[in-house]
Amino acid sequence: MVKTDKIRYSNVFMAFFRSGMLGFGGGPAVIPLLQKEVVERYHWMNDDEFGDTIALSNTMPGPIATKLAGYIGYKIGGLWGLLVALAASVIPTVVLMVLLLGVLQSYKDVPWVQNMSQTVVPVVAVMLGVLTWNFVQQSQKALGWGVAIFLIVISIIVMEVLGVHPAILIAALIAVVLVPFIKRVVSK
Amino acid sequence: MIYWQIFIAFFIPGILGYGGGPASIPLVEEEVVERYGWMSTQEFGEVLALGNALPGPIATKMAGYIGYMEGGLLGAFIGLFGTIAPSLILMLGLMAILFKYKDSAEVKNISKVVKPVIAVLIGFMTLQFVIESQSALGNIQTVAIMAISYLMLERMKVHPAAVIALALAYGAVTGI
Numbered sequence: 001m002v003k004t005d006k007i008r009y010s011n012v013f014m015a016f017f018r019s020g021m022l023g024f025g026g027g028p029a030v031i032p033l034l035q036k037e038v039v040e041r042y043h044w045m046n047d048d049e050f051g052d053t054i055a056l057s058n059t060m061p062g063p064i065a066t067k068l069a070g071y072i073g074y075k076i077g078g079l080w081g082l083l084v085a086l087a088a089s090v091i092p093t094v095v096l097m098v099l100l101l102g103v104l105q106s107y108k109d110v111p112w113v114q115n116m117s118q119t120v121v122p123v124v125a126v127m128l129g130v131l132t133w134n135f136v137q138q139s140q141k142a143l144g145w146g147v148a149i150f151l152i153v154i155s156i157i158v159m160e161v162l163g164v165h166p167a168i169l170i171a172a173l174i175a176v177v178l179v180p181f182i183k184r185v186v187s188k
Numbered sequence: 189m190i191y192w193q194i195f196i197a198f199f200i201p202g203i204l205g206y207g208g209g210p211a212s213i214p215l216v217e218e219e220v221v222e223r224y225g226w227m228s229t230q231e232f233g234e235v236l237a238l239g240n241a242l243p244g245p246i247a248t249k250m251a252g253y254i255g256y257m258e259g260g261l262l263g264a265f266i267g268l269f270g271t272i273a274p275s276l277i278l279m280l281g282l283m284a285i286l287f288k289y290k291d292s293a294e295v296k297n298i299s300k301v302v303k304p305v306i307a308v309l310i311g312f313m314t315l316q317f318v319i320e321s322q323s324a325l326g327n328i329q330t331v332a333i334m335a336i337s338y339l340m341l342e343r344m345k346v347h348p349a350a351v352i353a354l355a356l357a358y359g360a361v362t363g364i
Binding site: 027028059065074091112115123131138156169176181 | 200202203204205206207208209210211212213214215218230231233234235236237238239240242243244245246247248249252253256264268271272274275276278279280282283286287289290291292294295296297298299300301302303304305306307308309310311312313314317318320321324325329330333334337338341342347348349351352355356358359360361362363364
């Protein structure tokens with residue numbers, strides 16, 4: 001572990017603050033910015049280590065930006081490094097969000113503010129539509145059209161027709177993949 | 189107990205959303221709108237729109253804001269904790285094992301098989317927002333705004349924050 005001092009923590013904060021505040025499009029958009037800070041500016045990791053970290057965090061569910069912040073922060077500064085990196089990447093944007101939506105909420109009975117929250121819905125629909133297509137393409141790339149379409153049809157039937165909670169379907173799929181793996185590891 | 193509900197509402201998307209924060213959006217909607225009824229689909233859309241207009245990870249912006257609305261500062265903290273902690277603790281705890289097997293086919297397959305499920309969830313959410321928009325704005329405005337924002341976002345590569353600001357401005361002007 002790298003030697004830690006006060007200056008390092010402010011560096012950790014700035015690295016994650018900058019990449020959080022400049023990355024639009026959710027956590028995955030933050031990755032290239034983080035690479036610039038972690039590898040090129042502060043040399044906390046080399047390119048290979050950073051690539052390994054991405055691969056590692058992709059094996060786990062949940063938001064990617066916070067997994068990276070937590071892991072890299074921990075590696076360079078222990079528990080405090082972890083907390084500083086997480087706070088820097090999460091808190092500023094949450095505060096912005098609460099302030100902005102708070103203002104909008106307090107005027108929500110004003111007709112033109114109401115109208116604002118309606119005209120933004122189709123834009124969100126387009127963004128989600130594009131995101132849907134992204135995930136379809138990712139599925140196709142990872143599994144091929146046959147398996148991808150099969151799993152899409154199964155998901156539609158199970159979740160939308162039968163009304164099963166998505167958590168149950170996802171947990172079942174993970175179990176199907178993971179059981180042979182665990183068996184193999186255990187028997188080794 | 190509201191704090192427990194907030195934790196569950198963000199723990200489930202955090203532990204099941206393979207593919208980063210955006211993948212957890214429909215899972216959050218499932219909890220926040222469908223299960224706990226904290227907000228309507230339109231309100232969720234508003235949160236999502238502003239979340240997309242602001243920088244940084246989307247999952248934590250939603251967790252922080254919705255947690256704050258339902259349970260104040262402590263609620264925000266619990267929402268964030270539920271989103272961040274489980275997957276991070278798993279990752280740090282299993283680091284040695286994961287590092288050994290991160291290139292193994294099965295481990296890679298986990299995130300692969302979940303992707304079609306996420307695609308379906310976000311797809312149906314898209315549909316829900318289109319229907320929502322039709323009933324609030326009518327067919328013509330819905331199609332027009334969707335077409336224009338698609339062109340701006342995907343063809344002209346205009347910044348999402350600018351497109352959302354434009355839609356808000358249009359709503360303000362036509363609402364006066």
